[in-house]
Amino acid sequence: xHEVLQPDEWVKPVGYSxxxxxxxxxxxxxxxxxxxGQGEFESDDxxxxxxxxxxxxxxxxxxxxxxxxxxxxxxxxxxxKREYLASLKGVGDAYRxxxxxxxxxxxxxxxxxxxxxxxRVEIEATAVIPV
Numbered sequence: 001x002h003e004v005l006q007p008d009e010w011v012k013p014v015g016y017s018x019x020x021x022x023x024x025x026x027x028x029x030x031x032x033x034x035x036x037g038q039g040e041f042e043s044d045d046x047x048x049x050x051x052x053x054x055x056x057x058x059x060x061x062x063x064x065x066x067x068x069x070x071x072x073x074x075x076x077x078x079x080x081k082r083e084y085l086a087s088l089k090g091v092g093d094a095y096r097x098x099x100x101x102x103x104x105x106x107x108x109x110x111x112x113x114x115x116x117x118x119x120r121v122e123i124e125a126t127a128v129i130p131v
Contacts, residue, residue: 001130002072015092016106020072022128027064029127031077032056033119041118046083047090053123054098066129068099073126076108083120084108 005019006012034049035041037059043049058068078084084091104125114122 016103022072024131025129027127029060029125031122031124033122046087046120049120050091051094057125066127069102070127070129071104071125074106075124077111077122081110
């Protein structure tokens with residue numbers, strides 16, 4: 001199982017955890033972007049690409065026998081902070097539909113560009129599957 005690390009005197013974060021402690025099989029998932037398994041973009045919409053990238057993370061995790069609740073860390077790379085903020089409802093809906101109400105330790109970084117020109121987001125993750 002995982003233990004959320006939240007200092008009592010800190011304000012509780014919304015949508016992420018400050019830290020997670022876990023034991024088990026470690027799985028490292030490389031950066032996933034908003035294209036399908038055939039390497040094709042089905043949408044240029046930010047929230048749609050987030051949903052596809054999260055689905056890709058979960059699909060890779062399934063190969064190791066894991067589930068979304070085993071994710072302990074995510075790093076999101078986005079190309080436009082304003083586009084992200086304007087898409088929060090769609091991003092939140094996609095997150096809850098794919099990951100559920102599990103909030104690992106997370107960081108988000110705005111970058112100048114991603115390698116794939118149409119990519120608006122790239123998400124990498126670490127999971128720990130209980131043994």
